[in-house]
Amino acid sequence: MTTPTTAPVHHPESEQRDSLDQAWQVVVWNDPVNLMSYVVWVFRKLFGHPEHEATRLMLQVHHEGRAVVSSGPLEKAESDCHRLHHHGLWATLERV
């Protein structure tokens, strides 16, 4: 058994590639203003969820303070986050 004797080489470009390929999740946070009916409508509109799933996610946001509404590579997650912001929802990104 042996251990590496050379220091790891820093590859910024490959790190960026790893970040892009890594799974990310989009989190929607509770806020006291947006209507429940509107949040359900947004989840259905943006993610194509059936009403019961959109309602389940909305209630999770309301009762637990947050819910993961989508996930995927960084590019997709950021696009989803951007669309949620355009609809006035408080969304952030997290690594899975």
Added chain:
Amino acid sequence: MTEPFTRSGDMVQVHLSRSEISVLEDLPELVAGEGDVGGRLAYTAHPGDAEAEARYLDLIGDDLDRLRAADRKAFAGGLGATSITLEVAEAWMRVVGEARIVLASRLGITEDGWEEEAERTRDPEMALLGYLGYLQDALVGALE
């Protein structure tokens, strides 16, 4: 009581009084940059990671501002019309929602459960917040 918005095929019929339209004419200004004094509409995608946030902001550029400006333009252009397209109705819904967020920020609303107090107050901005909620809910109903 007539619903403020009713669906008719690919259009949404608008049933608002002149006084209601007069109130709504001020919304685009309310949600434009200087109206959002609390910065509530300045969202962060990567909180706690300044480098990732800078890259994200560089990626989206002014797209969010452009989309919001287009919504405000569609909203203002539709005021006074007796019917609006579904796309314009969606823009209305977003502008009304942003106005509610800005108003709530001005009123110091940060937690759930503010509605009961809102019913007791005579604050005009609180009354507007409630009225806009009624309108947005009606728009959701018309667009579903």
